[in-house]
Amino acid sequence: MSDEVLRDLARRAGVAVEWQDYAGNSHVVSPPVLRRVLAALGLPADTGRELSASRRELSKRSSLADLPPLVTAVAGRPTRLDVGGNESQPAELVLERGETRQISLLPARGRLRIPAIAEIGYHRLRVEDREIVLAVSPARCRSIEDVVPDARLWGVAAQLYGLTHPGDVGIGDLGGAADLSRVAGQKGADAVALSPMHALYAADPEHFGPYAPSSRLFLNPLHAAPELVFGKAAYGDVLAQVPGAEPGPSNGLIDWPAASATKYAVLRRLFDNFLDSAEWDGPLGADFARFRANRGPLLYEHACFEALHAARMPKAEWRNWPLDLRDPRGAAVAFFAESQAEEVLFHQFLQWIADRSVEAAQLTARQSGMRIGLIGDLAVGMDPGGSHAWSRQSDILLGLTIGAPPDLLNPAGQNWGLTSFSPRAMEENGFAPFLATLRAAMRHVGGIRVDHAMGLARLWLIPEGADPADGAYLNYPVVDLLRLLALESVRHNVVVIGEDLGTVPEGFHDMLEQGGIHGMRVLWFERDGQAGFVPPRGWGSSAVAMTSTHDLPTVAGWWKGSDIDVRHEHGRLGEGVNPEEVRAQRDKDRPLLWHAFVRENVTEGPVPSPEETDRVVDAAVRFIAKTEVPLSLIPLEDFMGQEDQPNLPGTVTEHPNWRRRLQVPASDILLDETVARRVEAIAAERPRQ
Template sequence: MDLADDGLHDRARWAGIAPDWTDVTGQTRSVAPETLRRLLERIGEADAAAAVPPLVTGLTGQAIPLPPAAGDGAALLVLESGVRIDIAVHRGDDGRGWVPPILEPGYHHLRLQDREITLAVAPLRCFSLDDIARGGRLWGLAAQIYGLRRPRNGGVGDGGIGDSGGVAELARAAGRRGADALALSPTHALFTAEPQRFGPYSPSSRLFLNPLLADPAALFGVGRVAAAIRSAGLDDTRRRCEAAELIDWPAAAQAKLALLRALYDGFDTEAGPLAADFAGFVQAGGALLEDHARFEALQAARLAADPADRDWRRWPAALRDPGSAAVAEFAAAHPGAVRFHAFLQWVADRALADAQSQARSAGMRIGLVADLAVGMDATGSHAWSRPSDVLGGASIGSPPDAFNAAGQNWTLAAISPRAMRETGFAPFLATLRAALRHAGGVRIDHVMGLARLWLVPDGLAPTEGAYLSYPVEDLLRLVALESHRHRAVVIGEDLGTLPWGFADQLADRAVAGMRVLWFEREGSGFKPAEHWSPTAVAMSSTHDLPPVAGWWRGTDIAARAALDQYPDGGVAEQAQRATDRAALWQAVGDSTPPPESPAPVVDAALRFVARSPGRLALVPLEDVLGLEEQPNLPGTIDEHPNWRRRLTRPAGEALAEPDVAARLAAIRRERQR
């Protein structure tokens, strides 16, 4: 390697890019110079002059180090409670100033010389499952919101897309049976002008909500919604969408938005409590909400003029800048269109709040658990409205591993670590607070992203990426602080290979990991449930894996074989599955049922998972109902009906079926032992 490349490696390390990495076999791999150069161009060289960030994190009861450039001497500490304390910042041998220990958690302000620094002082750990369970063991369900059916009430159904009304119904039914949590698929804002882009983990913005998942009756009442359906002539269309086995996203979304438009048209000149609440919501949303609404209205207008004009990065230059005069002129010329999208966010926000309220009223000690996607679509609202927040020109993915020899590119943009430092972690905090706003917990997808992300420069293969480090200690402290402020538990999706020591960091901060039945193995067998991690959430499956019934029957193998994903048609996979069936039944049962009889296996497997020592067990609704198909088949897009499956009947009613009720009762008994 020449001297230029040596210098490149040093620059990369200084910017947080690892010039090498360790693969699943333990072998060290070098990152190509082209990858390092392209990521450096996107991330920017480290700037030593910007050494005093606007926000510094610390822990309660411990001295807080400041950057050397912050200075020392007399200072004023203004606690979040309003208490003012004169302190002295002393410089240590390392050149850093040190703020004396602060016992009160919160966002405090330090006025030192000619600058003010926010001190985010966090508890030592998150608000945890232990804090809620108090020695007991909790359980709950996991559900895909869009797949929930709910019965027609006063002539109003779900319109073909599961929504917060179905969430509330499921929460009430599960809460009556002793469940304490309902983990949901992501509710992030997608693209209302492009309903064919319905993947919940590829959001336009994680700061806002998907209005297609909102039940407007939570805000306006059934009678008013029914009247809007009639006035817009939508009942027949909605009934057809509701009767479908799979979601027809374009048709159902068009009908749902037409309903919301009818409600908006009847509301726009209204006075009274609802109007006042909407005005307060818009004011509280500020520039972030205004920019999101402008983006949604702009994209709809652009697509109406040219259906191929979907990527804002190809718009005229003046429209690519959210602060430009051209964008302001558009908003002034189309105030109703912009206001309508703010209205959609208001409806979605209040409907989700109602669902959480009903979950808690049903006796759930946690209630809803939100799902926070790892990144966002580079063509979406956040990337347009706050481009400096986003690390453009590269996508989040994963390096080659035992399951994906070619690596993965998830086509998601990440928040820039530089933007975090320079803005006092504003984009990260806004994203986290949005997820926790109406939830008793949050599942952080790919939680390893708090420490590092595999980034693939645009145009390169997933194997040609590199790891970019993130300020993990700062982020974990902010997660702990926000967790306590919202009294919400934190679950980290920690499946796969983690950086050395990261699992201990999560455990120390009371971020619960995840343990999934299919991965809890000892040699060729399955690990006894009693030996599962006590600090992790126990699960029978996830949205990316087959439910127990489908795994037992080999439905997932058959689906992949039908798509020609196996060189031998799945013969080897079926043989391995036969061996695994025997191993699973040895762990959970006593006489092996045949593959075509999964019901006894489902019963035994759910009891098995419920015996795990973790404070929380989450069972996907698909397993409780004994379904075979998984919500998402990784590695497929349009060739498989991902994110489109609907339950055959309302979830609340389904939980009352004898076999389902028996499974829930068995789970509850195991968790109470």
């Protein structure tokens, strides 16, 4: 078995056998890595016989019987099928609304082609003895310009867990998001972008990183705001019944284990009261029943996982459970679920409360005048030991984790410890896992931010146990994924933002723009070589502009240079990088940024000292506001002039990532004199039309 035959199989499966690093150096993926990636794709190649069988598996489709269960198309455009044909083929099209049409598949350059269909939706195409779904998408996602033509909107970005409000029990929740949205909307904001709300692990409160979810199909109950569902009075009665429900003085950091225990105790008491109350047979009980029915098997399986995880071994992932419990549809799991029916119901209840909390917070945002409202965040993957991986094992690239190859700041590469969908499994299952994830992300919000949007085109995948550099890029069916994203975006009236920072495949920015997906522009990256910072008019007109993100320095932290100190302390400056050289470069960069501010008339006077951060933050907010992009998003940390960033990439417990708790109630943040000045400045530059 030659390596060239192996590489040929890998190429046909969408695995890149070579890659270039940040310096332009070429690298060849080793045969062992290729075999591990192919095995996760269901294409074993350890022996000559396996390799031959896998090659046959990838043979090009030649008949209608080989069509996948779902084919995507764009409204008003013919669609070529990956099926050979030189003669027309009669077919029947059943539109989603029920109308039936007789059509013909016509040959074009040796392939059959579906004629243009004007109506978007999930239609059924019947040809010979096959029936497939024909997903006809609009040409573009719903954009901010669709919401407000010639838009120049502004909004706030917030770490949900860090918001505070009465009754939050020590962890920010959607009640705080509602409070923030109400005030922000009244001041002219049109959006509040939140950190991910995905489900983590109820039984493992030390697993609190929002970008490492157990499942992206469901929500973190710790962010539920029961008062938005049951009312403040009823929730207040429950709080009074649970010791410690009113958190004491805060040191500015969330104690996730303690606060989680208290919040779940409150939610448990609420559940017990609900079962015994008249509400169980009233409107709320009926709504809960509809929610369980509508969310179906996925919700039930997630609830079973949570109950099992708590009962068996909270610190052990499911691949180390007894063999019979690893099968979500096996007899052992069914017996457990029947014997613990109330516990499973409790976890379904938690999801209902969380779901209705998002709905209520979005309603508050819209009633405050916001045209977009909440913008949710869709993480790039999920924990391989979590709920989704257990309940839908065939969806997942088990044995591989997502990361990034070596670059200047991370010379060893990165391993994020997450996994994602198998592209082959997605296509074979009619993209069901991808669609379920999109629909979950788009429930009750006005926008979503797709984390590491490059994952729609390719992911860097690392065999478990290998170094991050020993990985390979795997291509995804980006055309199909973008079409489905556009279709779901329009159906849900949700705008889409793609995080397109870092190493981006060639042409990917153009694909996002053509698909109506707004990219991201961040102050620190808008540089004009050594000449300085790009003026606002050079930021383009289709992206979303931000001063910073959760992974990057705040404006005050960058100006002061405290971000350099923190990265040096934790070994995150890069291998062999001298911190004094980094500080010297920052000394050169400060005047460049200040002069860019002065040129745009957002400030004046000499360059402030590194300790004088207030005027710099004021100027940065106004600078972002002057861009021509449709939406400017300012993180709360920058509105408040804070130095510390929410997350320091490359660290886990050695830095207080995802733990910073704001000391000001969410309802009062924008009313602070300094913050209000910045809010008024951006609102004046981008007035609501």
